[in-house]
Structure formats: C-alpha cells, structure tokens
Amino acid sequence: MRWDNHLPRMSATDATTTLAELKKRILAFSHEREWEQFHAPKNLSMALAAEAGELMEHFLWATSEASRTTVQDPAKRAKIEEELADVIIYALEFANMTGIDAAAAIERKMAANAKKYPVEKARGRSDKYTEL
Known part of the structure; x- marks a missing residue:
C-alpha cells in the first residue's frame, strides 16, 4: 500500500502548509521505501x-x-x-524518528533565545549573549 495515496498532492506554501502535513509526507515517503532501518538519529544528524x-x-x-x-x-x-x-526534510525526518515535536521544540528554543537576547540589549548587535 502506498502511504502517500491518502495525502493530497500539495501546492505547498509556507502560508498554507503545516509542519504536521510536511512530517506526514516525509514519513510516508520514507516508509514506502522502507528507509526507517537507516534513519537512526546518528545517520539523520549526519545527513542533515x-x-x-x-x-x-x-x-x-x-x-x-x-x-x-x-x-x-x-x-x-x-x-x-x-x-x-x-x-x-532531514530535520523533520529526525523529528519523526525521535518523536520530537518540532513546533514545540522551536517554541521552547525561541523562548530561551528571547531570555538570552532581550530586545533592549540585543537590538542591532551580533554579540553572543554572554557579551551583551
């Protein structure tokens, strides 16, 4: 059975496509080819x-x-x-294979970055947070 038969062909744009949709398509693509066996975190991180x-x-x-x-x-x-x-694709496949919720991870990281790089200190500067 082709896993992507249930997924509509996408005319994808950032404005119309969710991370979940992309992750499903990537997962289906890998599954059809039985590539999960090669997609250990080590291999995916190296490919990325x-x-x-x-x-x-x-x-x-x-x-x-x-x-x-x-x-x-x-x-x-x-x-x-x-x-x-x-x-x-490799980043989202890594998320798929490790069970990482990419959107939640991005939200957490953005919140951490906001604390490390407060606007009033970081605006217009490229310094590392330890130098602000």
Whole structure:
C-alpha cells in the first residue's frame, strides 16, 4: 500500500502548509521505501549536516552582499531551494524518528533565545549573549 495515496498532492506554501502535513509526507515517503532501518538519529544528524554543507557551498567565499545577489539569480536560487529543502526534510525526518515535536521544540528554543537576547540589549548587535 502506498502511504502517500491518502495525502493530497500539495501546492505547498509556507502560508498554507503545516509542519504536521510536511512530517506526514516525509514519513510516508520514507516508509514506502522502507528507509526507517537507516534513519537512526546518528545517520539523520549526519545527513542533515552534509546537506547544510551543500547549502553553504553556494555561498562559499562570497561577500555578504554577493550572497544576497546569489539568491536572486533564478538558476542559482533553484539549486539553493533544493539544498534548503534537503536540510528541512532531514530535520523533520529526525523529528519523526525521535518523536520530537518540532513546533514545540522551536517554541521552547525561541523562548530561551528571547531570555538570552532581550530586545533592549540585543537590538542591532551580533554579540553572543554572554557579551551583551
């Protein structure tokens, strides 16, 4: 049985697609291929890091301004989007395989960051929280 038969084909956008929907699609994709056996936290974290490296390669040695220009070039942007998608897919697959609620984890981390980087101290600064 194809697990994704029950999931509508998505015309996904950030405004219309939930994390839960994405996690279901990713889980179905992996399950159909019987890839769970390979998706230990160690392997997924390594794959995530590798894909993040591939994303970074698009900006290697570029100035900050050149990196902003790079993402505006349609051909380069398409490749960058693919690498970003790989990073997000592996992050959500990691959440799937470990039972981590990604949205809750993000909320907790954002709350912790708000305490470490209060607006009145961190606005316009790139210092580490211990230096504020």
